[in-house]
Amino acid sequence: MVFLAGSRALTGILKCWRRALAPTGGRTLSTRCRYCGAEAVVRVPYAKLNLCAEHFGKFVVDRVKEAFRRYGMAGPGAKILLALSGGKDSSSLAYIMREISSSMGFKLAALHIDLGIGEFSKRSREAVENVCRKLGIQLVLIDLKRDLGFDLIDLIRRLRSKRVCSLCGVVKRYVMNAVAIELNADAVATAHHADDVLTYIFKNFVIQDYNYMRKLLPVNMGIPNTVATRIKPLYEIYERDLVLYAKHLNIDFVDMDCPFAKEEGMETVIRKFVEDLEARAPGTKISILRKFVKAHLGVQKDVEGYGRCSSCGLVSLRDRCSFCKLTEKCFGKPLGPAVREIIRQRFGDGVWA
Ligand code: AMP
Ligand code: ZN
Ligand code: ZN
Numbered sequence: 001m002v003f004l005a006g007s008r009a010l011t012g013i014l015k016c017w018r019r020a021l022a023p024t025g026g027r028t029l030s031t032r033c034r035y036c037g038a039e040a041v042v043r044v045p046y047a048k049l050n051l052c053a054e055h056f057g058k059f060v061v062d063r064v065k066e067a068f069r070r071y072g073m074a075g076p077g078a079k080i081l082l083a084l085s086g087g088k089d090s091s092s093l094a095y096i097m098r099e100i101s102s103s104m105g106f107k108l109a110a111l112h113i114d115l116g117i118g119e120f121s122k123r124s125r126e127a128v129e130n131v132c133r134k135l136g137i138q139l140v141l142i143d144l145k146r147d148l149g150f151d152l153i154d155l156i157r158r159l160r161s162k163r164v165c166s167l168c169g170v171v172k173r174y175v176m177n178a179v180a181i182e183l184n185a186d187a188v189a190t191a192h193h194a195d196d197v198l199t200y201i202f203k204n205f206v207i208q209d210y211n212y213m214r215k216l217l218p219v220n221m222g223i224p225n226t227v228a229t230r231i232k233p234l235y236e237i238y239e240r241d242l243v244l245y246a247k248h249l250n251i252d253f254v255d256m257d258c259p260f261a262k263e264e265g266m267e268t269v270i271r272k273f274v275e276d277l278e279a280r281a282p283g284t285k286i287s288i289l290r291k292f293v294k295a296h297l298g299v300q301k302d303v304e305g306y307g308r309c310s311s312c313g314l315v316s317l318r319d320r321c322s323f324c325k326l327t328e329k330c331f332g333k334p335l336g337p338a339v340r341e342i343i344r345q346r347f348g349d350g351v352w353a
Contacts, residue, residue: 042244046283053248060245061099064233068104071218071293073231074187076105079352080231081140081185083176084110084131086124088246089191091131091253093234096245097189098135107352109183113175114143115168116151123254130252138351140183140343142175147342148335150327158330164260167326174323175339177314180228182343183351187229194285195239195271197232201292202270217296226308227315236286312336 031040033052040050044059051059067073074080082097084090094110101108112128115121125141132139145151155167180188197216204212214220222229234242246253277284308314309321311334316322324334 044241046278046286057245057248060237060241061096063236064096065100065104067218067233067236071235073219073233074106077107078105078186079107079109079184081180081183081188082108082110082137083188083190084112084128085191086112086127086254087191088251088253088255089193089234089242091127091251092242092246093189093191094131094135094137095249095251097233098137108137109140109185109351109353110137111140111142111176111179113172114141115171116145116153117258117260120256120258123256127252127254134252136353138353140179140347140351142179142339142342144171148338150331155326155330168260170322170326174314174321174336177228178336178339179343181225181314182340183347185228187231189231189233191234192232193234193237193239193242194289195274197235198274198285198288199267199270201288202274203266206266213296217293223306223315226313227306236289238285309336312340
């Protein structure tokens with residue numbers, strides 16, 4: 001495991017970890033695993049289970065399988081592209097998906113985008129490379145500087161912009177979609193977990209952004225050749241459980257925050273509020289998510305109405321997509337077509353395993 005001392009994420013994860021491992025308030029669990037009778041190392045309050053490390057791993061994996069069925073995320077034969085950042089969530093996602101791929105009949109490949117953000121990107125990329133090597137998953141690596149001639153830092157400098165996260169979002173979303181389309185993926189899986197989704201649900205309720213809400217569903221259907229279907233296999237997995245899962249499997253991940261990331265005050269308040277609700281009634285998080293899905297499925301906006309970018313041909317609300325517009329503004333020509341060409345040339349349909 002790769003740890004960088006002093007990071008905000010590390011402190012958070014360690015706190016989470018200690019709480020989960022010592023659910024009795026600092027004393028170790030005296031109870032036995034529900035399934036095998038070995039000493040329990042984890043208490044899962046919402047399932048009323050004490051589990052050994054092995055059965056805890058199985059519990060998490062089974063919950064992801066169940067989420068695939070519940071939400072109809074993908075069926076046998078599906079080619080799923082895993083979007084891996086190198087953090088604990090996406091590294092755990094890779095392990096879980098590898099574990100379930102044969103019984104569910106999935107074929108996998110992974111995508112990592114090296115954004116060129118100094119040490120953070122270097123370590124993230126190494127972690128993804130290690131995970132993919134260990135799991136035998138083919139990695140599609142898009143290195144912005146090497147492949148397109150610019151990285152995120154160049155982009156920020158050219159635009160003299162402070163909106164780093166939204167620029168980064170434009171680039172990541174575009175590359176994810178383009179890679180998935182070129183490789184004929186049936187879905188792109190991101191590593192958003194229950195706590196991420198709940199935070200965004202409440203945040204968007206507070207700011208009354210209902211358009212964004214549909215992106216928080218477990219499945220967002222795409223359109224062939226234009227926009228890839230997006231799925232969130234960890235939809236019902238709590239962050240705490242992912243931390244424990246990564247620890248028990250000794251998974252490689254980077255515990256370092258992006259130097260540009262800053263959690264907004266509102267998000268911190270919401271996370272605490274959601275934790276308090278869960279502490280009062282274990283299972284509340286899952287119950288809110290399921291009600292959210294039920295309430296929003298019927299109002300899911302149809303992406304059929306979206307047009308195509310006149311430069312690159314991928315999905316766009318306007319004449320040209322944000323990525324083509326952005327790159328033309330900075331570098332004199334829209335780079336969407338170049339991204340598609342690179343993927344076509346370098347990676348065939350043979351990446352799936
Ligand atoms: P974020 O936008 O950083 O919250 O990330 C959302 C999801 O996008 C993560 O859960 C990952 O699945 C994926 N992701 C984030 N960064 C990258 C990256 N550099 N390369 C590939 N996928 C990524
Ligand atoms: Zn056990
Ligand atoms: Zn475009």
